[in-house]
Every structure is written in structure tokens, then in C-alpha cells.
Amino acid sequence: MNLTLKVWRQKNATAPGRFEAYEAKDVLPEMSFLEMLDVVNEELMERDEEPIAFDSDCREGICGTCSLVINGIPHGGRKGATVCQLHLRHFKEGDTITIEPWRAKAFPVVRDLVVDRSAFDRIIQAGGFVSVSTGGVPDANAIPVPKADAELAMDAAQCIGCGACVAACKNASAMLFVAAKVSHLGLLPQGKVEKDRRVAKLVEAMDAEGFGNCTVTGSCEAVCPKEISLHFIARLNRDYAVAMLKGRAV
Amino acid sequence: MTLDAHIPSGPLAQKWDKHKFELKLINPANKRKFDVIVVGSGLAGASAAATLAELGYSVKCFCFQDSPRRAHSIAAQGGINAAKNYKNDGDSIYRLFYDTIKGGDFRAREANVYRLAQVSVNIIDQCVAQGVPFAREYSGYLDNRSFGGAQVSRTFYARGQTGQQLLLGAYQALCRQIGFGNVKMFPRTEMLDLVVIDGHAKGIVARDLVSGEIASHPCDAVVLATGGYGNVFFLSTNAKGCNVTATWRAYKKGAAFANPCYTQIHPTCIPVSGDHQSKLTLMSESLRNDGRVWVPKRKEDGSKSSSQIPEADRDYFLERKYPSYGNLAPRDIASRAAKEVCDERRGVGPGGLGVYLDFADAIKRLGEDKIRERYGNLFDMYEKITGENAYQTPMRIYPAMHYTMGGLWVDYNLMSNVPGLFVLGEANFSDHGANRLGASALMQGLADGYFIVPYTIGHYFASSKQAKPSISHAEFKKVEAEVRAQTQKLLSIRGKRTVTSLHRDLGRLLWEKCGMARTETSLKEALNRIPMLREEFWKDVNVTGDGCELNQNLEYAGRVADFMEFAELLCLDALHRNESCGGHFREEYQTEDGEAKRDDDHFAYVAAWGYQGPDKPPVLQKEPLVYEEVHMTQRSYK
Missing domain, CATH: 3.10.20.30 (Beta-grasp domain)
Structure with missing residues (x-):
């Protein structure tokens, strides 16, 4: 052809x-x-x-x-x-x-068609992790995780960080990317401990990188190659609101 | 070149604990004075960089990708082994050790493999603590699946994306340290040479792939975690960027290259669809848990669709030949069996280079939903590439180049024969012998990075007491000049052949002459033709653009230039090893029923090759493989 x-x-x-x-x-x-x-x-x-x-x-x-x-x-x-x-x-x-x-x-x-997506790395560096160092952790089965939570966390964790969500959004918002990471870690007991701190840090880093705001048009979800659901953005908004309401020092 | 593996004395099960105690330590306050360069950010590199930084070392980490999260470990699908025995099915550290040694066809170093099995349990603990979303049972406890070469269920998994999830765990640990300022990350930066001063690795020369700037980076130790060399075959399941450059340049600076002929062909890949093919896609080995591999009994049936071939006319050749392991026979054995039936012209699909992987029975037994839950993303991937629905018709698969067991020689401390140069993961040779079992690559990469090199590197610093290198040292200037000269040379040829076309020629030659089956004649032919191809490359390659900007063709040309040299060592090693073992199958050496026939009397050693100069043949040094615990037997999966 x-x-x-x-x-x-x-x-x-x-x-x-x-x-x-x-x-x-x-x-x-x-x-x-x-x-x-x-x-x-x-x-x-x-x-x-x-x-x-x-x-x-x-x-x-x-x-x-x-x-x-x-x-x-x-x-x-x-x-x-x-x-x-x-x-x-x-x-x-x-x-x-x-x-x-x-x-x-x-x-x-x-x-040409090559772009610099290091902003995504900087967002993760701001707090997209569980603060655990190598060694000194309990046996893997000492932390049971309800199957449904593990599955939902995995749905979010599948994000490949490609940036299509940003490219599709009229505001170039990175909310789906951030929501995926916040949900992946926040849904698991291992990540719950620093949940509030994490969401505050990630949103702050996202804003500092110059990504736009989310108006929930759903174009990100439509193009996401891993079909990450818009529901995670709702979860992000909720987690962020809770963290702000608690007003805990971050 | 003298090779001492520094294997600790004492009983096998106590070697690592004893060794850890004997390793010298660095005072926590002094660790930040040591600069460590980690090249590569896959499972081994990212886990090493993160852990070394956590300990307090000053770390610089380099990767050629635009982000450390994209290293090729991310593509590993099926799972990671660990001797947790959560299934109560008789697993143990010893059994994982034994399976790995046996799976490697008794060509791996016993002490290293035992240690790998020991730390496997820590890896799962670590990854769970990081938030890796492993598959769970309804109890909330971890689920396991079975993998090839084992009769216990010890593989932990996260759907079909285990490598991705483990890498993201390591990447996040790395990001945490970058955020703290303990690691300086250099993405889109490619190591182009190693700098050795007074016999010790003291830094690298690297090219910023965006600005084109070539710069020296001095350090106190270099950790190479740069993956394997499967792309020497052009078509492989590796990512397009995977290359041999870092390890090859280290070889040319004195590091021994061990067992390059141990290459793994994976049995379950999507068959080639045409000459335009740029890479091959793996379908996880985990599919063989529920899929049954077959071809028609008669070659006349090859053109019929699978549904037209009645059960009685099908040959489930793995189940027939290996009744106890069946479809879960190890990779090398399953690959060769597929080649055999295709050679008998019983293959299916275009060109007859394919066998069926059929899920009809499993769907009947478990329901389509269960199969979708287990392998949904793999079935989707298959559909995207082939346009076929594998819930309705069987998948077509064929073996493809996948993993390389050979790599730079390292001792028990994962240090090469160049002091201060450590090599981790697929880039080293140590743990998989002549064949790697499924779900063991992730285990090894993370073992090396999280739990081994962080201990052993301190011992090197404490015992070698080396002076800090200066960036103005003449050796840095010299290596930088050499790197610049090679870059300029590539850009100045302006010939008629594209890099891809020359790489494709090299790959085809190797696949035919040094692929799934090798003979003395085929290898000699390859050794005759590789220098000609290399000459053609340096005479007629066309690299457009210039060196002071993003130039993907220039990057690629440099990598292919190294493959052109490396290919010769690969064939030389394959030619010298007059036996068949694991992934190295020499047609002259097989049992009556076509299995690999080892020659333990003459070849129970690691073949470590040392560079002697551009016009001299490499020198072979042998590290004998001494088995204190296990008896070498003929592998049987029947």
C-alpha cells in the first residue's frame, strides 16, 4: 500500500x-x-x-x-x-x-518527533514512592493485601509514563499520570502510611512543572494505552482534599 | 590475565554469610567520599544505584533512554522466582539452587547460584515493601504460578507485567535518592568507553545524546548493568536500543568476556511476518502453564486451518517427548523441539516457521474469564500484532533470540578482573550457566543490585585504598580523543549502505550460522564472513547529520560497529566449545534422541576471553567449574 x-x-x-x-x-x-x-x-x-x-x-x-x-x-x-x-x-x-x-x-x-518528558521523572522524585530503603523489611506475607485492592492498585500501576494523557489534554494536564501513581501506592497498605504527604508533594511538583489544570473532559482516558480510568482522577482529588483538610505538615 | 573467582571456603550454605562477615566495611561518614558510577538503569542498575545511595555513597547513574524507567527490564512479563515455599509444595533454597544449576546445564558457578537462591526470598520482601502490586489470593497473601524447568510453584507475578512493576519499584527507590540529591541521574547519555588508570576502573567517557557533547566522568568504581547482547542477531526480543557497547568497550580495556556463545532462544515468540520486521515480540513462558504446544502429525496438514485438524492428527510434541515436564520443558529444549518439527516441514503459518500454542483445553476446563484474568494482556498483545483472536484460534509461536547468559567475567564479589569494575545482571555471566530458567533474570538483576554489590563494593574501597582520579589525568584526555575520533570517522564515511541494512546482514548470518543449532562448518563460515562484513561497514556505511546534536543514526552506528566486532568472539567461543550444553547446541554433539550432549571431561569450565589488540586473536583463560555439592548429570526432563 x-x-x-x-x-x-x-x-x-x-x-x-x-x-x-x-x-x-x-x-x-x-x-x-x-x-x-x-x-x-x-x-x-x-x-x-x-x-x-x-x-x-x-x-x-x-x-x-x-x-x-x-x-x-x-x-x-x-x-x-x-x-x-x-x-x-x-x-x-x-x-x-x-x-x-x-x-x-x-x-x-x-x-522532530522527540520530546523531553523529564518533568514526569521530577514528579516521581518529589514523592512518588514508598520511603523504604533496602533491607529491614518484614516477610512479604506479613502484609496481606485484599485481592480487590491489589487488583485496583495494579490497574493504576500499569501506567507506562508515556505522556499521551498530557498530549491529548487541551490544558496539557498531567492529572491522569499523577492520579495513577497516587492511587497505585495509596491503595496498598505499604503506601498508606505517607499517603497524605505523597499526594501533596506530587500535586505541588506537577503544578511547578507547568502542566495545566484538569477539567475532566476525559480525553486522557480515551487515549491512554493502558486504559487507566478517569476514576483515579476522582480518587486523586479526594485524596488531595483529605490531605489539605487534615493540614498535616508535609 | 589471571582469574581468581574468590569463592569463600566452607560449606556451600554458609559461604555468603561467612563472606559478608569477612568483607571490610566503610565507615558511614566516609561513604559519601566515594564516587560510584552506575551505567544502566534496569533492574540491576536502578536497584544498585538506589541501594548504594541509601548506604551513603555518591552515585552517578547513566542511561541512554530518556528516563531510567524505560530500561528493557520493563518488558519482562511472566514473573520472578523465589524460594519462599508459600505453596508448601516442597520448595526450598536448595531446590531453587539445584533447579537453576541443572537448568543451566551444569555450566554455572555453584557458589554464586546458591547465594542467588538464598537472597531470592529477600527480594520478594523488599519489592512488597516498596509497593509492587503482586498478584494476591483472596486471603490477601501472595499468589504463585509455575514456570519452565521447575516442578514447584515459586514464581511471583504482577499480571503479565512483572518486569514493569519490579522496575518501577527500583525506579521509584532510585527517584527517591535522586530527589535527596544522593544520585545524579544522566538520562539520554551513553557510555562510550571505560577509563582504566593503573589497572583500576576509574571512570567512563560518555556522550550526551541531545547535545552531542563527549565528556569524562571520573569515579572510584564503575558498575556496569548494561544488559545483554541479543541484538547482535538483529532480530530479537530485546528493545531496539539494547547493545553490547559498554561491555565490549570494557572488554577492550582488559575485562574478560565469558561464555559469549551461551545465548538463549525463547520458544514462545510471535513468528516473523516479513523482511520489514524490526524486532520480535515474546509471549510469556507463563502461557505454557495452560497452553498446549502442537503441530500436525503429517506435513500435508500444514496448510489446513487448526480447526480442520482433528485431535488424532495432532502431535503435542513436548508432552510426547517430555511427559513429566510436558509443555513446561526448559526454554532451550522447547525451542529446539519446535525447530525440529519445523525442519520436518510440519510447522504452521506463513513459511512453515511456527507451532501452535493452543488454549482450547484450558478454556474448556477453566472458562474464558479465568484465562483472560491470567493472560488477558498477552492475548491482547497477540491480537494487536497478528490481528488474530487467540481465545478462538490457537496462537502461532516460534523461537526467537531472547537472552544472553554470557557476559563479562566476574568473581564472587561481582567484580571483573579489572579491579573497581563491577558487572551486574544480564551483563555478567555468572548465574545461569548455559541456559537461564524462566523468571530467573529478574531475580538475578535484583539480587545483584539490592543485595550483593552494596556489600562487596565497600570491601573493594576498604582494601584497595586507591587515590581519587583527576579528570585532568592524561588517560581521560586520551580516551575522550579516541571516542571523538571514532564518532568523526563514522560521520565521515558517507557510503551507500544504511546502518540497518548492515546490521540486518550480520543478524541473518549469525541466526543461520550460530543460532539455535551450530556446526563447526557453519561457525567457520561465519568467522570467515564477519570480517568482510565489518570491512564493508567501515568502508560503506552512511551516517547522516553531525555529532553535535541528537543523531539517532550515529548512536545506532556506534552500537552496530561494536556488534560487528563482538560477533566474531561469539562465534569463536561457539567453535571452541566442542560440546552441546544448554543454549549452545552443536549438531555434532548430541545424544541418540537429539538432546544436548555435554563433555564434562573437557569443557566443565568458564571460557573467559581476554582482548589482546585489534589484530591478535583473544586469549582463552579457563575457570574450572568445581561442584562441591551437586553431581553433574545428564539433564532429563522426561
Whole structure:
């Protein structure tokens, strides 16, 4: 099949960007979207042109590295899939496809389709953990966890930190990402001890990074490759309110 | 080069405790004076960096990914082993130790493996305390599943994303230390060489992948946790970025490379769909708990759809050949069995390179919901890639390159023969022998990082009393200049071949000549062709752009350049080992029924290769494998 691509090209963080058109010729429906870009890049390099820079690593939907907005939708709109799990069988012969980077103030473009998501790391560094050092912990079965809580915590813990939620949000809010971490740890007895402190710290760090506010439109949930539920944002708001009401020193 | 494994004396079960007591300590107030560089942020690297920082050392951690959370440990699916015996099914530290030694086909170091089994129980405790959401039973206690090569249920899991959850636990511990200022993190920064001064590892030279800046980072000890070299085969289940560069450069600076020919082919991967394929995807081994592997009995039935082949015409070859382990035979055995039936032209799917993994019986027995609960995300993943619904038709699977047991040689302290250079996780060679059992990679990475190197590194500092290196030392300048020169060279060739096309050629050559089955002839052929391919690379590769910006093609070219050299050592090792063991299967050495035939009289040793210079063959040093506890037997899973 043949496709036309309109790809965002930008030399570096400060240079202005623009769309460039490329032809993807004789690509196959069983190729993944990224393999199609590999083919286009091979052709560009054979013509001695600079390949399109884009991030990817595991190519099986778990590392959270790949980050393309395809036709306006982060990860391309396949339910529960990252862009590396998107295959060309979902496109039609002759389609024109627009490919852009994540767009958010807190995720500056590094080059072409590559963005800097270190803001997410800084949020976790502010308190997205259980404050336990190696050693001196009880036997694993000394901390029973109700199965339902463990399952719900796991639903939240699946977040791959890709940032699609931010890219989809009109306010570039990171609430779903933060909510997932707050819920994952807050639901488990091991994480409950510092629950209030954690939620306050994470929200403070999120605001400091320049992410926007949440107006609960649900676009984050719609594009999340791990289908993390909007309910976790409700939980985050509740946990945050409780922490603030308690007014405990953080 | 002399290799001393420094295995403590005394009974096996007491070696580690005794050794821990004998290790010298560093006063807590003095620890911050020692700078440790950790390269890699997967399970081994992140756990080591976090734990060393908790102890008080000044740590710098490097990863080429944009965040330490993305290291390839994240992709491990099935689980992590631990000798907890929570199931009361007869498990023990000794049994985990024995299963691992036997699974490794008696080519691993006994004392290291025993220690691994010992600390396995601490790992689960640690991870639970961190908030890793392991699967639970209704009682609230931890659930377990079975894995290949074991007859007990000792594998802890978090759905099909155990690696992700364990890595996030280690990543969060690391983030905590970054937040405290105890670890300085360098994401998107790639180690390009090791700096050795007066025989000790004293730092690295690394490239900032965004600015292109090449800089020296001096330290008192270097910890490499840079993973395996499976991508030398081009197609593997590794992430695209996985590479041999850090360990290969360390080898060229004097660290011995051990057992490179021990490569693991995983039996359950999604088959190749065409020439465009950029990587292969694993389907967790845990699927073999409930899935049954089969092919048609007659090759004429290969073109029929699975539903048209009646039960009587199916060959459940693993159950037939290995009745006691059945579909849970170890990886090397299951892979070779699949290759065998495909060689007999009984394979299924396009090109006949596939076997069925069928869940129909399990769905009938347990219901689709139960199967969805256990493996839902794997079935979804399969559907995304192939467009097929595995609840209705059997999965098609085929073996693929997955893990590398070989790696840099280390002693009992996980220190290489270059003092001050420690090597952890898949990057070292020590614990899996010639074949790794499922759910043991996560165990080893975390054992090394949380519970071993934090003890042993202090002993090195306390006993070696080395001077602090200065960044202005001539050796740093020299290595930096070499790294710059190589980068410039790659950029200046401007040939006609893309890096990918050359890498693909190398991978295809290795898969054919040094893959699931090897022969003297095939290996000699590979050894003949690799230098030619390498020459072509350096003559005709095209790396566009320049070195002072984000240049993914340049990064890739540097990694492939090292694979081009490393491939030769891999084949040389495979050629010298005139026996079959674990993942190393030499067709000349097999039993009558086609199983790997070891030669313990001549090959019960670790083959550690030392670099001698660009035009000289490497020198082989042998570390004999002495078994004090176990008897070497022919592995049987029948």
C-alpha cells in the first residue's frame, strides 16, 4: 500500500518547526507504524537526507518511549495500544497521515518527533514512592493485601509514563499520570502510611512543572494505552482534599 | 590475565554469610567520599544505584533512554522466582539452587547460584515493601504460578507485567535518592568507553545524546548493568536500543568476556511476518502453564486451518517427548523441539516457521474469564500484532533470540578482573550457566543490585585504598580523543549502505550460522564472513547529520560497529566449545534422541576471553567449574 505522510520536522528545541510531506511507498498492512517510518527513514538516508527523529525502544507497548500524535490523536487512536503496537492494516490505501510530537509546554520538543518528558521523572522524585530503603523489611506475607485492592492498585500501576494523557489534554494536564501513581501506592497498605504527604508533594511538583489544570473532559482516558480510568482522577482529588483538610505538615 | 573467582571456603550454605562477615566495611561518614558510577538503569542498575545511595555513597547513574524507567527490564512479563515455599509444595533454597544449576546445564558457578537462591526470598520482601502490586489470593497473601524447568510453584507475578512493576519499584527507590540529591541521574547519555588508570576502573567517557557533547566522568568504581547482547542477531526480543557497547568497550580495556556463545532462544515468540520486521515480540513462558504446544502429525496438514485438524492428527510434541515436564520443558529444549518439527516441514503459518500454542483445553476446563484474568494482556498483545483472536484460534509461536547468559567475567564479589569494575545482571555471566530458567533474570538483576554489590563494593574501597582520579589525568584526555575520533570517522564515511541494512546482514548470518543449532562448518563460515562484513561497514556505511546534536543514526552506528566486532568472539567461543550444553547446541554433539550432549571431561569450565589488540586473536583463560555439592548429570526432563 502507499501512504502520504505529513511529518513535523524541527531541528532542535529553539528552531521553528514545519510540516514536510513524504511518500511511504509499497508498505505492507502487516507492518507496524514504526516499521513504516523505519522504511521511510531508510529511503531518506539512501538519498542522503536526514532521517525523521522519533523515539521508540521496546516496540511492544510497555516501555512508554514511543510518542507520536497521529492524525491528531496520541498513539493513533487504537484502543489500549501504543503507537508501536499500531499496524498499517488499520489504514487505507492512499491515506494522508499527519504525524506530530507530543505538544505541551512541559514537554519541550528535542528534535522532530522527540520530546523531553523529564518533568514526569521530577514528579516521581518529589514523592512518588514508598520511603523504604533496602533491607529491614518484614516477610512479604506479613502484609496481606485484599485481592480487590491489589487488583485496583495494579490497574493504576500499569501506567507506562508515556505522556499521551498530557498530549491529548487541551490544558496539557498531567492529572491522569499523577492520579495513577497516587492511587497505585495509596491503595496498598505499604503506601498508606505517607499517603497524605505523597499526594501533596506530587500535586505541588506537577503544578511547578507547568502542566495545566484538569477539567475532566476525559480525553486522557480515551487515549491512554493502558486504559487507566478517569476514576483515579476522582480518587486523586479526594485524596488531595483529605490531605489539605487534615493540614498535616508535609 | 589471571582469574581468581574468590569463592569463600566452607560449606556451600554458609559461604555468603561467612563472606559478608569477612568483607571490610566503610565507615558511614566516609561513604559519601566515594564516587560510584552506575551505567544502566534496569533492574540491576536502578536497584544498585538506589541501594548504594541509601548506604551513603555518591552515585552517578547513566542511561541512554530518556528516563531510567524505560530500561528493557520493563518488558519482562511472566514473573520472578523465589524460594519462599508459600505453596508448601516442597520448595526450598536448595531446590531453587539445584533447579537453576541443572537448568543451566551444569555450566554455572555453584557458589554464586546458591547465594542467588538464598537472597531470592529477600527480594520478594523488599519489592512488597516498596509497593509492587503482586498478584494476591483472596486471603490477601501472595499468589504463585509455575514456570519452565521447575516442578514447584515459586514464581511471583504482577499480571503479565512483572518486569514493569519490579522496575518501577527500583525506579521509584532510585527517584527517591535522586530527589535527596544522593544520585545524579544522566538520562539520554551513553557510555562510550571505560577509563582504566593503573589497572583500576576509574571512570567512563560518555556522550550526551541531545547535545552531542563527549565528556569524562571520573569515579572510584564503575558498575556496569548494561544488559545483554541479543541484538547482535538483529532480530530479537530485546528493545531496539539494547547493545553490547559498554561491555565490549570494557572488554577492550582488559575485562574478560565469558561464555559469549551461551545465548538463549525463547520458544514462545510471535513468528516473523516479513523482511520489514524490526524486532520480535515474546509471549510469556507463563502461557505454557495452560497452553498446549502442537503441530500436525503429517506435513500435508500444514496448510489446513487448526480447526480442520482433528485431535488424532495432532502431535503435542513436548508432552510426547517430555511427559513429566510436558509443555513446561526448559526454554532451550522447547525451542529446539519446535525447530525440529519445523525442519520436518510440519510447522504452521506463513513459511512453515511456527507451532501452535493452543488454549482450547484450558478454556474448556477453566472458562474464558479465568484465562483472560491470567493472560488477558498477552492475548491482547497477540491480537494487536497478528490481528488474530487467540481465545478462538490457537496462537502461532516460534523461537526467537531472547537472552544472553554470557557476559563479562566476574568473581564472587561481582567484580571483573579489572579491579573497581563491577558487572551486574544480564551483563555478567555468572548465574545461569548455559541456559537461564524462566523468571530467573529478574531475580538475578535484583539480587545483584539490592543485595550483593552494596556489600562487596565497600570491601573493594576498604582494601584497595586507591587515590581519587583527576579528570585532568592524561588517560581521560586520551580516551575522550579516541571516542571523538571514532564518532568523526563514522560521520565521515558517507557510503551507500544504511546502518540497518548492515546490521540486518550480520543478524541473518549469525541466526543461520550460530543460532539455535551450530556446526563447526557453519561457525567457520561465519568467522570467515564477519570480517568482510565489518570491512564493508567501515568502508560503506552512511551516517547522516553531525555529532553535535541528537543523531539517532550515529548512536545506532556506534552500537552496530561494536556488534560487528563482538560477533566474531561469539562465534569463536561457539567453535571452541566442542560440546552441546544448554543454549549452545552443536549438531555434532548430541545424544541418540537429539538432546544436548555435554563433555564434562573437557569443557566443565568458564571460557573467559581476554582482548589482546585489534589484530591478535583473544586469549582463552579457563575457570574450572568445581561442584562441591551437586553431581553433574545428564539433564532429563522426561
